[in-house]
Every structure is written in structure tokens, then in C-alpha cells.
Amino acid sequence: MSWHVPEEDLRAYARGELAAPALWSADAHLTSCARCRGALAYVSDPVALDAGWDRLDAELDAPRTGILERLLVRAGVPGHTARLLAATPVLRRSWLGAVVAVLLLSVAAGHSVRTGEFPTLFLALAPLLPLAGVALSYGPALDPTYEMAVVAPTHGFRLLMIRTVAVLAVVLALNGLATLALPAYGLRALAWLLPGLALTATGLALTPRLGPVLAPSLVGGAWAGLLLTADALRAGADVPLAPFTAAGQGVAAVVAALAAGLLFLLRDRFDLFQGRAV
């Protein structure tokens, strides 16, 4: 065994003052290293040592942190928040695979069916992905632990925001990578971003009133209706659809800001059960 817990860390460990992730390394190492356990006994007072053994005992059953959780902790996210993020239902391989598949298809369509100056199919689909991702990350029908979570002292809006940020970070990053695969369109390929934020914020803001399934469904439907209407009204195939013009982007930014404000005003509504029971 080439690495051992530094004596300074052992002293901090014995005092219960060693912080993660060094604490986790020490916990894991001490279970298998007699030399470090001996050194720990040497630097510890008996009471602190007993507490240390108790903690070590508990660590033997501790969850193994996944790659995502470890990355989050390395990035400075507190361990307990990283755990909540890692448990977000949609941040699983199956859902991420579906997102990647949709993006690949829409990017491929952008390359092979190039009609005009805008990758319209990609721009139409990309804003729906964060909306769907956030909608699938909470609610009684979609989160198996929803009912236990809603009566926990952690505020429902805080949990919602933690998951929303996680989903947005992942989906927007994937959308961004897909945008890089469409270099011929330049910055125009980024015209999905503001509509995506507007749809997501509107879906969340309507949830307390319409529920976590109907609200995003209606918002997604409204987006499809808007695009079909814009397509029917546009002057020619080379003209961008209205939502992807400068004016349309401005409207999307305003809608996103208004919906975010409404969502903040309604934050306490996420602290209560959104379902029925008799």
C-alpha cells in the first residue's frame, strides 16, 4: 500500500474535524490499513477514538458515491446536496440516452435536409428537452419518493430548484454540444436557448395551478402550436420562424423573466402535496 493518511489528517480525524472529501478517503483507507489504524490510536484520546470507530463502523455501510456525485463534490457542491442531485430521477442513463438520441436525430436532419438558413427541426425540438427533463424530475406521478419528500422539512421549492438546476445544466450542455455540430449556422443555431428557458420557467410556474403533468404538456403543446402558426405565416422557406428572429428571442426572454418571477411568488405552493386522496 503506497499511500497512507498523513499524520495531520489523522489528528484532525481523531478530533472529528477532518472535512470531506479527505474524510471519506481516510474512512475508506482505515478499514484496510492496520498501520494507519495504529497511528490513529497513537494520536487519539480514548473517547475520541471510540467516536472515530463508531463513525468508521457506520462508513462500512455507507453508499458508494457514483461518478456524478464525486464530480459534484470535487466541484465544491456539499456532499448532502450532491446526494440529492444524484438521486434526481431523470439524471439516469436511460433518460440521458433518449435526450442524446433526439439531439443526434435533429442534428442529422439539420445536415441532410438543409432547407434555408435555419436548422428549424433542431431549434423546434431542443427547447422541449429541458421542459420535459424538469417536468420528469418531480411530482407524485414521476418521483417515487415524492410523498415522503413533500412532508420532509427540506422546503419543496428548494428541492425543486436543486433538481431543476441539475437537469438544466445537463440538458443545456448536451444541447450546446449539439449546437457545435451545426457550425454552418453560426450563432443562429443557439436560438433554442431563450425559448428553452421560457418554456421551462412557464411550465414550472403553471404547475401549482395545473399540476406537474398537465402544465408542461400544455406548454409543450402551445410551443408546437406557435411553431405551426409561425410556419403558416412566414413569407418564404428562407425566412426564419418568428420565435427564432431577434424579436422572437426578445419575447422569449421576457416570458422567461416573467415566468421566473411568478414561480418565485408561488414558491410556497411547492411545499404541499400536488395530488388527490380520499
Add this chain to the structure above:
Amino acid sequence: MTPTVSASGLSLRYGGTRALDDVSLRLTAGVTGLLGPNGAGKTTLLRVLATALPADRGTFTVLGHDPATARGRQEVRRRLGYLPQTPGFHPDFTAFEFVDYVAILKEMTDRGVRHREVRRVLDEAGLADVRGKRIRKLSGGMRQRVALGAALVGDPGFLVLDEPTVGLDPEQRMRFRELIAGAGEGRTVLLSTHQTEDVAMLCHRVLVMAGGRVRFEGTPAELTARAAGRVWSSAERDPGAKAGWRTGTGSFRNLGDPPAGADLLEPTLEDGYLLTLDGAGAEVAA
């Protein structure tokens, strides 16, 4: 005895359905049973008392805290353990990981303290040997115990259990009853159940609900006493009985107003429950 939970005039409507209708109650330390047919309003009452649903009218306090305010609601939740009717699990979690996740939701941010607490409640739920096993590989009874362990995190003063023994085989049910009895020592437990045996074996008080209202509140012995002199045996089903069924001996056990000279039987808690439902206008299924 100071009540842990004190509720007055709780009412809640869903569209045209009156799910709770002027419910008042007082819960003290020990296990209180909540009996009632499907649709009686039991789950709604539990969700209101667990602060998941707000009542349209009425007030209640839990351990002196009023959940009508955001601050009061959070204080109640810090003292609450809740096992829902169909507890959900992240399928890839182990028992330890699931309870650890719930402990984080219960504001246990210190990893070492949290993990010791997770071990404690899993030991209390009799799951020490399966801590590292994935939940999808556990039996139904084991999963219920994992959910109970999650509800016990933080040593809550008020424990709400919504039909925890449904779907368990007799041995699992007996084991679960032992756990509930242990959990009821020194804390207040509200146990919703369809099983009158659960109430007879575990509860010091019992509530009977029907149509969104509390139809009975008292001790199990008092509920049983409601059927005194109203249970009788006959060779054939008595047409005057409100309910009757053939027993294993071949004779009929009848409930209602017995005819003169009837062969009266010793009443059970279930007899008292069924007659209470009949008095409330609910269907007596027997």
C-alpha cells in the same frame, strides 16, 4: 395527558366530494388506530395531519406547533415520521442509501451523524443484515420495514402510518406489528388500517371514519362494547340481521338487533366496527 395532536373542525373538499367533514380529534402518546372503509377519508386525514395537504377549514397543532404558517409547518415536519400508503423507492438504491436519502431530506447534513442515524433506524427496523441490499431485491415486508425505518429517522415525536400491513403475509404482519408496538413506546403513532386485528393487538385508542367524518373515538374495548347484545348465532341466516355470515362451524353469526331468545355471542372488535359503520350509513361488507 397533554395531546400530541389536537385538531378541531378539519374539513376538505375535492370538487363535489367532501373528503373530510368537521373532523376533531386528540391524539396522545401510544398507538391510535384509524379504521374505515375505502373512501372514508383516512388517507386524506393522514395527509392533512402530516402537513402534505392543507385543510379548507379547521385548525390543528402537532406538539404545540401550528402548521398553518410556513414556519410552523417546518417545525411540525421536523418532528414527524410519515409512512405513505404506497411508499416509493428509487429502485437502484440499497436500503442504506434510501434511508440516507430520506435523512438528508430531514436536514441531516453531517455525513457521520447521518450515517450513524441510518444504522440505528435500520437496526430498529430489523434490517441490519440487508443494509447493503438493493431495494428491488427485497420482499414486500422488507420494503415496508425500510420505509418504516425512513419514517423513524430523527426520532420523530409523531409517527403517521398509512396502512402499513396491507399485502403482508401473516408472519410479516406479525413482525411488523412488533415494530409498530416498539415505535409506539414514548411517541404518538396514528395507524391507518383495514385490519381490526391490528387495532386489537396494538392500539390504546381507535377512531372509526366513514364519509369523511369521525363516527367513533374511544378505546378498542369501548368499540367492542358497542356490539354487546347485538351479535347472535343461528342455524340459518337471520333475515332481520344487518349482516350475517356462515362461520367455520356451519352456524351463522348475525349482527344487528337480535330476536327474542336469540343465542347471543361474545362480541369482537370487528363486530363493533361493522355496527358502527352501519350506524353511519356505510355499507357493511359481511
